[in-house]
Amino acid sequence: MPGRAFTGADIRWAKSVRKPSLEEFVLGLRGSRIQAVQRRAKYILLPLDTGSTLVLHLGMTGGLILQHQDQPSHPMVRHCFFLDDGRGLCFLDPRKFAKLWLAADASEMFRLLGPEPLEAGFTAEVLARALAGHHIPIKALLLEQSVVAGLGNLYADESLYLAGIHPLRRAAELSGEETTRLRNAIVAALSGAVAQYDLGRADPSLEPPIKLIAWTIPRKLGAPCPRCGGPIAGIRVRGRSTYLCPRCQI
């Protein structure tokens, strides 16, 4: 895709466009050339030769398909970005949770994001500083993108399970040893999911990819904990469904 230019865009669900206005978004895209495809946290970035950046957030259920413009599009395609080679970058989004931006300054847009958990800068010390002074449940803090960039609800549960830490523990009250365990668990959960996804990509029939991820902790009430055999519990933390093992996570 890098090197291709946009000839236009068909935005079928206007609410997805966050900034700027729909008109400016479409006008700003037309004729601009894609320079690269990048990622920051849960955002996909397409820097353009105009200096602006097309930013995509897939939400929970979003996906991208590159196909010829005359091919019939899937009914869940909410938008299509037309390329100058006759193809279209189609944006599937059944639940309409995805978001689009045309950012004049992408670095400004991501100024408040925390460290990338799979990069070297994400150390136990960095995590410890992020937790300090916060009295909210550790699970709620893990979902703050300013603390760790890119952790979602299921990954937070998985990380806390692997670390043996109860999701309702107050963030600032974790010991240094627990913080290190949590840091390592976050890295393990994410890199494990990436590895599973890469394996699954070899077989497109296994889509959607989220189904590929085999979580260590069962996301089912009463299911046996793989570590101790006890029943998995379900609670809500800040309105988010949360699964844990009350015996292993303290």
Add this chain to the structure above:
DNA sequence: AGTACGTCCTGATCGC
């Protein structure tokens, strides 16, 4: 300032 919660959406799943 720090914390909590409602809102948007619709496919999948649950319970009667």
Add this chain to the structure above:
DNA sequence: TGCGATCAGGACGTAC
């Protein structure tokens, strides 16, 4: 078996 009700969640706005 069928159908209506409920659940799921990322980021932002609003409220306390």
